[in-house]
């Protein structure tokens with residue numbers, strides 16, 4: 199694994215692709231999860247959505263946790279049904295989410311707790327103020343944000359130390375360039391969600407094919423290598439239910455694309 203370019207700033211998590219138990223429950227998915235921890239991946243992430251199940255899965259696959267594994271999770275966004283998402287940033291609710299995560303993950307402290315969404319009905323200062331109080335109690339080590347703009351981050355940093363930002367970002371969707379630039383400048387980790395465009399960038403038949411062939415690699419690996427080359431603060435979290443894909447995704451960290459290849463990808467893949 200490559201050392202993080204921001205080494206020396208212990209507050210930023212390490213950069214290799216991390217695991218996400220996001221809605222799959224197969225034996226292979228659990229196996230992929232366990233393999234992950236056994237293969238030097240040190241950033242596991244579990245989402246806080248419909249989340250009892252997800253956290254149980256993480257515990258089942260990974261516990262007892264290997265030394266050095268960084269566990270990240272999120273709170274403040276609930277899913278009540280297909281495509282039904284609700285931000286809930288009320289302090290008492292966030293506290294309950296943290297307590298439930300601690301119990302389910304069998305942890306005394308969560309390494310990275312991310313506010314999944316800003317609740318428009320709750321002042322950001324109130325949501326983050328509660329997370330700060332929980333941090334001071336020793337139950338959270340670091341605090342991150344998700345789906346935010348630069349102004350949100352600046353406002354949040356007046357309340358807490360923000361170490362990471364998790365926004366949707368991949369080769370085909372670079373709407374959050376300004377946030378990425380800000381994270382680079384300020385030394386914050388940037389965690390791109392949907393790093394493979396939910397698999398769209400992994401399928402053969404795209405413009406990634408040619409670069410993949412030349413590097414004896416798979417399109418998904420090219421998409422991840424592009425992300426890692428894009429910024430030293432990038433921490434991709436590709437989701438997979440397959441051990442084979444997991445291994446491919448890990449190997450992507452070793453791929454070095456040439457400047458020409460990176461420029462060709464930048465030009466050829468349509469961005470949104």
Ligand SMILES: NC(=O)c1ccc[n+]([C@@H]2O[C@H](COP(=O)([O-])OP(=O)(O)OC[C@H]3O[C@@H](n4cnc5c(N)ncnc54)[C@H](OP(=O)(O)O)[C@@H]3O)[C@@H](O)[C@H]2O)c1
Nearest residue numbers: 218391392393394395396397400418436437438439443446
């Ligand atoms: N912060 C937020 O608001 C937010 C919102 C949504 C998602 N997320 C996070 O984003 C992360 C990723 O989300 P995601 O899993 O939905 O999207 P993704 O990582 O962009 O894509 C996952 C898809 O790619 C496929 N895939 C993975 N590796 C592959 C490979 N090497 N070759 C071929 N196909 C491959 C997977 O299929 P297989 O299972 O067959 O490998 C799966 O269908 C999760 O950690 C999730 O928590 C965050």
